[in-house]
Amino acid sequence: MSDAGNTCNKRGRLKIFFGYAAGTGKTCAMLEAGKTAREKGADVVIGYLEPHDRPDTSRKAEGLETVPCRVQDHNGLKLREMDTDAVIARAPQIALVDELAHTNAAGSRHRKRYRDIQELLVHGIDVYTTLNVQHLESLQDQVAAITGILVRERIPDDVFDLADQIELVDIEAPELLDRLREGKIYHADQARLAAQNFFTEDNLVALREIAMRRCADRLNRIAPETWARDHVLVCLSASPSNARIIRSAARMARAFDARFSALYIQTADNRDLEAADEARLQENMRLANRLGAQIESASGEDIAGQIGIFARQTHVTKIVIGRRGRKSVFGPVSFAQKLAEAAPDSEIFIIPDPEADTAAGTGTRNQNRGLKRKATDMSGLGLQLLVVAATFVLAWAGEHIGFSQANLLAVFIFGSLAGALYARHIWQSVLSCVACVILFGYRFAHPVMSVVLFDKGCLMAFAAMLVI
Structure with a gap:
């Protein structure tokens, strides 16, 4: 030859x-x-x-x-x-x-x-x-x-x-x-x-x-591999910024000489993606594959729970997820907290992800979610009206049992604070505060049935609450 x-x-x-x-x-x-x-x-x-x-x-x-x-x-x-x-x-x-x-x-x-x-x-x-x-x-x-x-x-x-x-x-x-x-x-x-x-x-x-x-x-x-290798897991989504998170996870896997996996969780919300989102998801999967990740998928509505199950079964040591933004300190438990409970043996790395729609496996912005978000906003407005109404009823009852004007003012200040606490948007908080000012001034402040307040200290108190 x-x-x-x-x-x-x-x-x-x-x-x-x-x-x-x-x-x-x-x-x-x-x-x-x-x-x-x-x-x-x-x-x-x-x-x-x-x-x-x-x-x-x-x-x-x-x-x-x-x-x-x-x-x-x-x-x-x-x-x-x-x-x-x-x-x-x-x-x-x-x-x-x-x-x-x-x-x-x-x-x-x-x-x-x-x-x-x-x-x-x-x-x-x-x-x-x-x-x-x-x-x-x-x-x-x-x-x-x-x-x-x-x-x-x-x-x-x-x-x-x-x-x-x-x-x-x-x-x-x-x-x-x-x-x-x-x-x-x-x-x-x-x-x-x-x-x-x-x-x-x-x-x-x-x-x-x-x-x-x-x-x-x-x-x-x-170099020769050891049996105790790290295992890095990145969560896939259709978010435009997910590619940046995948690259960050790939660099981490390389730095730790770790196994590298990419997990996509399919839920009811992302089962029928729009064409643009589906194309972006497939591109993100291809990117993860090019960077050396083993592509995996799972189904379930509890995203954190599914990631936790995968992490325990495959001995994941580091989980990389995106973060949409800051959570309110009064809001529900964050996704990262849920994930920490679901995968207690894994370290969690959160990459700022302002464009993502979720913190981990979803992230698709579709019309159904937009409608849900609008419904949430309206329910928040209804909650504000309920808080203002409850404040008025409590002040009216207090007046009949002999509360002083200062005590009635305290009731409305408390109502303003409660409105801000449960507001979905800042404009809802402002609206509840203004409503409390008008109701207090018209019904309970002297002169009654007038929006004129003789005691300017009341206005200062409400102004301070508005700033807060």
Whole structure:
């Protein structure tokens, strides 16, 4: 059997040259590694190279065979893409393919370049490629928070984690900024714009630290496993912000070298989702799967109870949920409290989730819930009227048994406080307070049957209650 036939019987190996920003030297390091392998007798070709008009990069590529790119027309533009079929037909031992996270032009066989690379690996071709830390899916929110820039081109973390070798191409942030000012990364106008946005020293230092930590996390994960591993559980929903919670849980699972599960609880409220919510839920499930989570589902109306059952059965040590917002201190028991009772052996991590509709497994905003919320608001208004009526009746009874005006004032102040305590909205609280002022002034304050109050202290007391 020929050497080529033997090569195709084994999967190729993937080596990623990893950096924290453009200009750190990833592409040059990849080309140097390719030349070194060629000097040792390996058959090396360039499958795709993005020189970015950098003379140093072009010089590094001299002497290496290049497989011609496929040129594709897109809206009148000529776009260069790697010719995957031509590389496979050439069958080198090593292919150098720049920019792992690149999105291919419309009409390509694969939407993402990492899929092309996976195809080369299946054909037994070793691949050297390049990647920046901001292109990892799980780090999207973290990078956006640091730089203020949302990176569109991303790859699943398992592509990075399953690579056979990661080489961190590092450079100090001040040195990288010097390269930027010298025009070695971008042209002058583009460099000035980059220096004002992405390429600030604080951003670069933070990204460099993230890249180093990510490499360390990967090393920890591929170390021999112990029997007592942590188990991280994230709760899935159709909420737009659920993706951010999933990424946070994935980072936690990676940091603790933990098993990672994603649980969706189906209830009567979310059984018939609208098309947009259903699509978002499926996308969140796919995201969790790409980040390494085992997708699980359960059914039941008691969401906290279902999560607790799953946590006990699978030995979950950490549960990650979203939080819609603050609960009233006078309101019902919070979801987190219920979950703590249902899963007493698990740590609970609450990620602020202002867009979510529930704290855990649901989160769909549909019309039925909107109607229920409106009904709740109306019931709250009825409760306010009941409180005011009860206050009036209590004051009327007190007047007949000899209560002084000061005691009657205390009854109405108590009624205002009770109205505020049970109000659904601030306007309901204000309404009950104003009603108490009018009723007290008209019926019980001197002169009776008039809204004129001789004792201005009464008004001050009600004003204080209104502020409270």
